Amino acid sequence: MVPVLREAPELSLWLLRSPSPDSAAAARLAVRELDDAEVRRAALFVRPADRVQYLSAHIALRRILAATTGCPPESLRLGREPGPLLSPRTSRPVLRHPPVPVHFSLSHSHGLILIGTAASAVGVDVQRTPTIEAVRVVGPALHPAEWRELLALPEPWRPAAFAQLWTRKEAYLKGLGTGLVRRPAMDYLGLGTDADAPPGPPGWIVRDVLVGPHHAAAAALAVAVEPRITLRTLPVACLYDGDAGLPLSAAPLLALRRRGSWTLRWSLLERDPPG
Incomplete structure (x- = not known):
């Protein structure tokens, strides 16, 4: 019998730097594309930088989903779907009535800002590298094998390793739909260097994402086979209102991952993404 060849599942990742709140770029963001709930949420942020970051992230999300579905960004209806714990704190963000699975x-x-889209459940997370003191405080809450792996490293290496581990954990828990309501110690997302390390979560592929020297990031996808992952850096001009903005197709490819290895455009990775 001739085996059926199936294409690898696709995971699209988009990386964006939020503009400075007092910049001309921030003033040109297409805020009109957001719904009333998003506008109200943005207004709750006390720090202007946090407010602009939120606006940038949600405008980018809507434009990416618009490109995927063929619907105008402002027409998309975002909502929440209860996660497996059936708690408001674990509700998963969803697109209502999508014309295609997304x-x-x-x-x-x-x-x-990091955004991920796929045809199956997905989670992404990005974190700034913490201090060594933060690692000492939070580390014991990890899975015991994860904590042992961190303690086996030289202390100066632990913050970066912890950040990478924590993003893997949060990406998986976001994809699962529980968030950190599910205890961090319940699931093992380490690198398997501890002799007693259990296997990772079944039915999920969790991969590190390279985003620069000061942050760590990861993505989790509910698939059984290695996905094809593309990472694009999104210029802030793709979020401008009106005809002056760049189309989403202007986002250059930063990295490609297939069958376990990354192909990177290091010239783009080593500097801040445009915007």
Whole structure:
């Protein structure tokens, strides 16, 4: 019998830096494309940088989903779907009545925004590298094998390793739909260097995403085979209102991952993404 060849599942990742709140770029963001709930949420942020980061992330999300579905960004209806714990704190963001199957996840941290879209459940997370003191405080809450792996590293290496581990964990929990209501110690997302490390979560592919020297990021996808992952850096001009903005197709490819290895455009990775 001739085996059926199936294409690898696709995971699209988009990386964006939020503009400075007092910049001309921030003033040109297409805020009109957001719904009333998003506008109200943005107004609750006290720090202007946090407010602009939120606006940038949600405008980018809507434009990415618009490109995927063929619908205008402002017509998209975003909502919440209860996660497996049936709690408001674990509700998963969804697109209501999508014309094509699409799942998404969004994360932002200290000016860096990461968005993921796929045909199956997906989670992404980005974090700024913490201090060594933060690692000492939070580390014991990890899975015991994860904590042992961190402690086996030289102390100066632990913050970056912790950040990478934590983004894997949060990406998986966001994709699962529980968030951190599910205890971090319940699931093992380490690198398998501990002799007693259990296997990772079944039915999920969790991969690190390279986003620069000061942040860590990861993506989790509910598939059984290695996905084809593309990472694009999104110029802030793609979020401008009116005809002056760049089309989404102007986002250059930053990285490609297939069958376990990354092909990177290092010239783009080593500098801040445009915008």
